[in-house]
C-alpha cells in the first residue's frame with residue numbers, strides 16, 4: 001500500500017482530486033444518520049466535509065463514525081473530490097478513521113449560548129467555526145503588517161512594557177509595583193520609537209498595549225495589540241500616505257489569502273474592495289461639526305416628532321436631550337443623550353459613524369483642536385511660524401459662539417484619526433510630532449507631565465532633531481473591520497484569543 005499523504009485542509013487543491021489524503025483534526029459536527037454521515041472535520045487551518053457511507057465501509061469504521069461525538073480527536077483518511085455544490089470547495093469520501101479520543105459531552109453544543117457562558121469557556125469557544133476563522137485572519141493581518149514595513153525598509157524594534165510615565169493620558173494607566181517603585185504598563189511605544197528612529201531612521205514596534213478603560217464597549221479592551229510606526233523626515237501627509245498604503249496592502253492580503261475564512265464568516269469581500277484604492281478621503285475636524293449637528297438635529301426631530309427647525313432650536317438651546325439611535329445594535333448604544341456638538345468636543349462612537357458612513361473605504365479626520373490631543377502632537381502653523389487658527393473656528397466665533405467649548409483657541413494639530421468603513425470606528429491614531437524644543441517643553445508643562453521622566457525624550461530635540469511622524473494601529477479593531485464589518489459587527493472580545501476586559505481576565 002502506498003504511503004497516504006497528510007495534508008492540512010487549507011492546502012487541499014484540485015491537484016489532490018482523486019487522491020487519498022489524511023486529515024488530522026477534530027470532529028466539528030456530524031449531520032446525517034441512517035447509513036450516511038457528513039463528518040465536518042477541522043484541523044485548525046480550515047474545515048472540510050468527509051462523507052461516510054455505511055455500504056462502502058468496513059463495519060468497524062462505520063461503528064466509529066456512528067459513536068464519536070463533537071470535538072472527538074480523529075485522523076481521517078479519504079479520497080478528495082470536488083464538492084458537488086460549491087465549485088471552489090472540496091470534500092472527502094471517507095475510507096478510514098482513527099479515533100484518538102472519543103468525546104461524548106462537549107459543553108458547547110449547537111444551541112445558542114449566552115456570552116457569559118461562552119466567555120467562561122473561551123478555551124473551548126475558540127474552536128468554533130467563526131472564532132477560529134477570525135483568529136486566522138488576525139494572524140494574516142499581523143503578517144501583512146510586518147511584510148509591508150519590511151518591504152519599505154523599516155526595522156522592527158521592541159519597546160518596553162514597564163514604563164515610568166504616561167503617553168496617552170494619566171487616567172488609563174495600569175500601575176505595577178516595581179520592587180517598591182510605581183511604574184505602569186505601556187500605553188504606547190511611541191516615545192521610545194521616537195528615540196529608535198535616531199538609530200534606525202524608520203521603525204515599528206508591535207506588542208501588547210494596556211489601557212485601564214473603565215468603559216464596557218465593543219471597541220475597547222484593557223489589553224490590546226498595537227503596531228506603531230515612526231519615521232524620520234515624514235510629515236503629516238507622508239504619515240497618512242503610509243497609513244492608507246498599509247491598509248490597502250493588508251486588505252489585498254486578506255482578499256488573496258483568507259477567502260475561505262471570509263466565507264466561513266459570511267463576510268462579503270466586495271465590501272472591502274474599495275479600500276484597495278488610495279488615497280482615502282480626508283476631512284478636517286472643523287468640517288465635521290456641521291455633519292454631526294445636522295445628524296443630531298435630524299435624529300432629535302425624528303425622536304421628538306418636531307420639525308427640523310424646532311429640532312435645531314432645541315439642540316442649540318444648550319440643553320441635552322435623550323434620543324434613540326437604531327443604527328446601533330447594542331441597546332446601550334441606542335440610548336443617547338445629545339446636545340449640540342461644539343468645537344472642542346471629542347467624538348463618541350455615533351459621531352465617528354456619521355463621518356465614516358459617508359465613504360465606502362476608510363477615511364481620515366485631521367486637524368483636531370490642540371485641546372483634545374496629547375502633548376506630543378505638532379501644531380498646524382502659518383507660513384510665518386505662528387499657530388494657525390482654523391477658518392471654521394473663526395466663523396463659529398462670529399456666528400455661533402455657543403458652539404465653541406470655552407477655552408478653545410482654534411489651533412489645530414497635524415494629526416489624524418483613520419476611521420474604518422462600515423462603522424468600524426477609529427483604527428489608527430497618528431501625527432507629526434512636536435519637534436520644537438521650546439514648544440515641547442511648554443506642552444509637557446501644560447499637560448502637567450513629570451518633566452524628569454521625559455528629560456530623555458526632550459533630549460531627542462537637542463541632538464540631531466528632525467521632523468518626524470508616526471501612528472498606531474489597533475490590531476483588534478482592524479480585525480473586527482476586516483472579518484466582521486457591517487456583515488456581522490464584531491465585539492473586540494472575538495478578535496483576540498483571550499480578551500482582557502473590564503472585570504474579565506479569565507481564563
Ligand code: 4AD
Pocket residue numbers: 167168187188189190211213219220221222224226228229426427428429430431470471472473474475476477492
Ligand atoms: O489613538 P491612540 O491612543 O494612539 C496612540 O497610542 C499613539 N501613541 C499612537 C502613535 O502615534 N504611535 O491608539 C491607537 C489605536 C487606536 O486608533 C485604536 O485602534 C487602538 O489603538 N486602541 C484600542 N484598541 C482596543 N482597545 C482599546 N482600549 C484601544 N485604545 C486604542
Ligand code: MG
Pocket residue numbers: 417426428429
Ligand atoms: Mg486615538
